[in-house]
Amino acid sequence: MEATSRHVLAEFYGSPAEILNNVKIIEKEICRAALAAGAEIREVVFHKFAPQGVSGVLIISESHISIHTWPELNYASVDVYTCGTTVDPWDAVRSLKENLQAEKAEGIEVLRGDGIPHKTKEEII
Amino acid sequence: MEATSRHVLAEFYGSPAEILNNVKIIEKEICRAALAAGAEIREVVFHKFAPQGVSGVLIISESHISIHTWPELNYASVDVYTCGTTVDPWDAVRSLKENLQAEKAEGIEVLRGDGIPHKTKEEII
Numbered sequence: 120m121e122a123t124s125r126h127v128l129a130e131f132y133g134s135p136a137e138i139l140n141n142v143k144i145i146e147k148e149i150c151r152a153a154l155a156a157g158a159e160i161r162e163v164v165f166h167k168f169a170p171q172g173v174s175g176v177l178i179i180s181e182s183h184i185s186i187h188t189w190p191e192l193n194y195a196s197v198d199v200y201t202c203g204t205t206v207d208p209w210d211a212v213r214s215l216k217e218n219l220q221a222e223k224a225e226g227i228e229v230l231r232g233d234g235i236p237h238k239t240k241e242e243i244i
Numbered sequence: 245m246e247a248t249s250r251h252v253l254a255e256f257y258g259s260p261a262e263i264l265n266n267v268k269i270i271e272k273e274i275c276r277a278a279l280a281a282g283a284e285i286r287e288v289v290f291h292k293f294a295p296q297g298v299s300g301v302l303i304i305s306e307s308h309i310s311i312h313t314w315p316e317l318n319y320a321s322v323d324v325y326t327c328g329t330t331v332d333p334w335d336a337v338r339s340l341k342e343n344l345q346a347e348k349a350e351g352i353e354v355l356r357g358d359g360i361p362h363k364t365k366e367e368i369i
Binding site for chain 2: 124126128129130161162163164165166168174175176178180182183185187189194196198200202225226227229231232234235236237238241243
C-alpha cells in the first residue's frame with residue numbers, strides 16, 4: 120500500500136515548567152520543529168488548559184505533529200506523523216528537545232498503513 | 245508518573261471513497277466517535293487536500309483524536325490519545341469502524357508517559 124507513513128511517538132522530560140505552560144512558546148516551537156523537518160504547515164490549533172498544560176496540533180501536508188504538556192511534571196508528549204519521504208520525523212524531535220530545553224527525549228517509530236501498526240525503531244536522544 | 249495515557253493507533257480498510265473524501269462527513273464522524281467515547285471536545289480543525297484526502301484533529305480534554313484519509317486506497321489512519329480513566333479510546337475506534345463503513349479496523353494500544361512508549365495491546369475489529 121502506498122500510504123505507508125512513519126509515526127514517531129516521543130516523550131520529553133525535564134523541560135522548564137514555564138516553557139511547557141506557555142501556549143505561545145509551545146506553538147512557536149512546534150512550528151519551528153515542523154519547519155526544521157521540512158514539513159509544510161497547513162493548519163494550526165492550540166489550547167491552554169486550566170490550571171496548567173497545553174495541547175496543540177499542526178496539520179501538515181505530510182500528516183500531523185501534536186504536543187501535550189504537563190508543566191507540573193516537566194513532561195511533554197509529542198507525535199510526529201509523516202507520509203512521504205521528504206520529511207524525517209526525528210528532525211522535529213531533535214529540534215524540540217533543544218528548544219523545549221528537555222534533559223532527555225525518547226521515542227519509538229511506528230510504521231503505519233501497512234497492516235497492524237508495528238514498531239520499527241527506538242531512540243533516546 | 246501521573247501523566248500515563250493510552251494511545252490507540254488504528255487503521256481502517258475498505259471504507260467508501262466518497263465518505264473518506266468528504267471533509268464534512270469525516271468531521272461529523274470524528275466528533276461522533278469522540279462523544280461515543282465520552283470525550284470532551286475543545287478544538288476542531290480539518291483540512292481537505294487536493295486532489296483528494298482529508299486530515300483532521302480534535303483536541304479533547306483528554307488529549308486528541310486525529311484522522312488522515314486516503315480515499316483512493318479506501319484507507320484511513322486514526323489516533324485516539326486519552327489521558328485519565330473516563331474515556332476508553334477503543335470506543336472511538338468502534339464508532340468509526342461502523343460509521344466510516346470500514347470492512348476492517350486494526351490497531352495497537354501504546355502506553356505513553358511512563359518511559360519509552362510501549363505497546364500493550366493489539367486488536368482487530
